[in-house]
Amino acid sequence: MCGFVGTMGQNSLASFSLLEKSVNSIGYRGSPSLQPQFYKSQMFCCGFSRLDICDLNDRANQPFFKEGYEHIMCFNGEIYNFQELKNELIKLGYTFETTSDTEVVYYTYHHFGKECFKKLRGMFAIAIFHTKTQELLLARDHFGIKPLYYCIKHDKVYFSSEIKAFKSFLKFEVLKENIIEFLSLGINLDNTTLFKDIYSVLPGEILYFDSPLACKTTPFFSLLDTFNTSSSPDIDTIESILLKSIEKHIPTDVNYGTQLSGGLDSSFVTTICHKYNQNLQTFSVNFHIPTLDESYFQNMLTSQLGIHNHSFIYDDFFNIEFLKQSIYYEDFPLHHPNILASNKLNNLASKCGLKVLLSGDGADEVFCGYQWHLLQPQMIDNPSLALLNLAYVSPQLLSQTLNLPLKPINKTLIDETRKIQTDNMMTFLGQKIYLQKWLRRQDRSGMQNSLEIRVPFVDTHLIQALNSLDTKTKTQNLAQNKFILKLIAQKYMPYNLVYQQKIGFPIPIREWFSSSQSHMLLSLLQSDRAKDRHIYNNQQISHFINAHQSNQGDYSRLLWLLCNLELWLQVYID
Numbered sequence: 147m148c149g150f151v152g153t154m155g156q157n158s159l160a161s162f163s164l165l166e167k168s169v170n171s172i173g174y175r176g177s178p179s180l181q182p183q184f185y186k187s188q189m190f191c192c193g194f195s196r197l198d199i200c201d202l203n204d205r206a207n208q209p210f211f212k213e214g215y216e217h218i219m220c221f222n223g224e225i226y227n228f229q230e231l232k233n234e235l236i237k238l239g240y241t242f243e244t245t246s247d248t249e250v251v252y253y254t255y256h257h258f259g260k261e262c263f264k265k266l267r268g269m270f271a272i273a274i275f276h277t278k279t280q281e282l283l284l285a286r287d288h289f290g291i292k293p294l295y296y297c298i299k300h301d302k303v304y305f306s307s308e309i310k311a312f313k314s315f316l317k318f319e320v321l322k323e324n325i326i327e328f329l330s331l332g333i334n335l336d337n338t339t340l341f342k343d344i345y346s347v348l349p350g351e352i353l354y355f356d357s358p359l360a361c362k363t364t365p366f367f368s369l370l371d372t373f374n375t376s377s378s379p380d381i382d383t384i385e386s387i388l389l390k391s392i393e394k395h396i397p398t399d400v401n402y403g404t405q406l407s408g409g410l411d412s413s414f415v416t417t418i419c420h421k422y423n424q425n426l427q428t429f430s431v432n433f434h435i436p437t438l439d440e441s442y443f444q445n446m447l448t449s450q451l452g453i454h455n456h457s458f459i460y461d462d463f464f465n466i467e468f469l470k471q472s473i474y475y476e477d478f479p480l481h482h483p484n485i486l487a488s489n490k491l492n493n494l495a496s497k498c499g500l501k502v503l504l505s506g507d508g509a510d511e512v513f514c515g516y517q518w519h520l521l522q523p524q525m526i527d528n529p530s531l532a533l534l535n536l537a538y539v540s541p542q543l544l545s546q547t548l549n550l551p552l553k554p555i556n557k558t559l560i561d562e563t564r565k566i567q568t569d570n571m572m573t574f575l576g577q578k579i580y581l582q583k584w585l586r587r588q589d590r591s592g593m594q595n596s597l598e599i600r601v602p603f604v605d606t607h608l609i610q611a612l613n614s615l616d617t618k619t620k621t622q623n624l625a626q627n628k629f630i631l632k633l634i635a636q637k638y639m640p641y642n643l644v645y646q647q648k649i650g651f652p653i654p655i656r657e658w659f660s661s662s663q664s665h666m667l668l669s670l671l672q673s674d675r676a677k678d679r680h681i682y683n684n685q686q687i688s689h690f691i692n693a694h695q696s697n698q699g700d701y702s703r704l705l706w707l708l709c710n711l712e713l714w715l716q717v718y719i720d
Contacts, residue, residue, distance in 0.1 A: 149175030150220040151311045152192030152273055154282040154355060155302030159188050168314040169193030172307060175593045185209040185218055190275045192220055197596055199400050199501055206246035216278045221251050222307055223270030223292045226394035231265060260352055263366040267606055273305055282355040288367040289604050290349030291585050297344045303355050309344055309477040320719050326544045327553045329707045330537045332481035332583030335556035340478060369578055370562050372613040373570050379611045385634045391605040392418045395504055402502035403427035403495055406455060407651055408440030411506030413447050413643055414635045415602060419504055420451045429495050430457040431487045435654045443643055456494055460487040463658050464666045473717050475594040479710035481538060481583050483653040488591040496595040507584050508603035511576045512612055513631040514620045519572050529563045530555060532571055536580050539703045547686045547708060569616045655702040660695055667709045676712050
């Protein structure tokens with residue numbers, strides 16, 4: 147896991163000092179003990195901060211290039227089938243000097259070209275510059291586990307693992323038309339961001355830039371296609387794929403642990419990981435509110451397995467400086483407040499000497515774990531209603547408090563939903579949209595602590611197998627969430643742990659915004675600084691604050707998003 151920044155265009159070398167500053171701004175994505183590495187030429191410059199997990203030797207450092215080859219590569223991620231690819235490349239005549247997946251990706255691209263990305267099983271964001279043709283390629287993994295952004299300014303292409311790295315090159319401006327959509331869903335539905343002129347490389351996408359900076363886009367993977375297969379794997383096959391995915395996600399060169407909420411998904415990952423590592427460490431967070439406390443299930447599992455669990459109580463919600471810091475690392479307003487607890491948990495794991503944590507994220511989206519998966523019949527020919535089920539707060543409610551336009555629903559997305567069988571619409575949207583905010587949370591929360599978060603449920607083989615089944619099959623005729631995962635898990639875990647009531651990873655913000663401390667956050671919205679922006683409907687905001695605190699309704703999510711928007715504007719735009 148790593149971070150990189152680069153520029154491509156005439157006289158890129160002239161801004162090399164800015165590039166150095168930019169790379170240092172995301173230096174936390176690498177190991178504290180390693181200095182960033184650079185490549186520079188007149189046309190192309192890049193810098194790389196490395197978190198050494200696979201092949202700890204300097205020979206695996208990046209930017210990566212080999213004598214006699216015509217491309218330079220920056221690669222952020224992990225390829226879990228790299229050994230199989232390496233064996234294939236050796237048969238083709240390639241020789242290796244490292245044991246890293248970086249060299250494997252480098253040669254795989256050299257031999258197969260753009261087709262190589264279809265062969266990679268893992269998470270990746272990749273930049274490749276061709277020294278002969280003066281072309282730049284950017285590519286991002288199938289599901290968008292690893293981030294990659296770009297902008298075109300001053301006759302150059304700038305690209306980076308995080309948006310904050312662009313601050314060295316340009317002044318940030320907010321794209322106001324994207325605010326309500328982002329606050330509602332946690333992402334924007336196209337390649338635009340909250341930042342004007344800064345774009346995201348989409349999951350499963352390759353971008354080509356030539357020397358005049360013309361951009362050509364081509365997909366190498368379509369989530370839509372995974373729902374239109376004719377195969378129907380049985381549960382034993384799915385179990386085998388899932389177990390193999392977890393096994394492949396286990397690192398071999400560094401210490402690792404798991405995030406353990408106590409729920410089914412993280413408990414299953416922990417159980418399987420323990421088979422490979424008897425000294426496995428787990429990390430858990432709890433709350434003072436009994437209905438949100440999962441320590442009973444955490445203790446049940448760790449006692450049974452003989453695992454040392456690092457657990458703590460999170461109650462630092464009104465720490466404004468910590469909120470600002472978290473927003474800085476996120477690049478965006480914090481969509482769900484559980485990222486605050488995640489940041490503390492991952493920091494604890496890093497202090498314990500770990501470089502990798504495995505997570506249960508993605509299981510709900512892949513195995514149909516949400517209540518809205520059971521609402522398929524209501525979604526017929528109605529993508530607007532479907533999207534509303536994914537919203538943290540409805541766009542209509544947000545529009546009452548913000549003097550900002552409502553963005554039309556992305557036409558490409560609507561067209562895609564029409565190609566999906568109604569039975570699978572919510573599953574498709576959950577994987578395409580809802581999953582993205584959790585993957586971003588895990589990347590940013592881990593990376594700010596020089597920690598890699600791995601998500602074995604977000605695996606191409608597993609998702610292709612499950613998406614070939616209809617949602618009714620995966621939910622026992624819309625009666626039981628994660629039906630297939632539960633059938634698999636009960637072979638390995640206690641029955642009452644498998645079939646416990648789902649809690650998720652909630653934060654008690656309803657109670658916190660009703661407390662006397664809430665003025666610390668809410669005063670942000672009533673400040674002169676906020677009023678001068680002319681984007682807040684102050685009368686309506688006051689109405690919702692009073693309604694929440696007098697127990698006339700739960701508006702905690704709305705208030706959380708508005709406070710986050712204001713803090714984000716202070717951190718990134720002011």
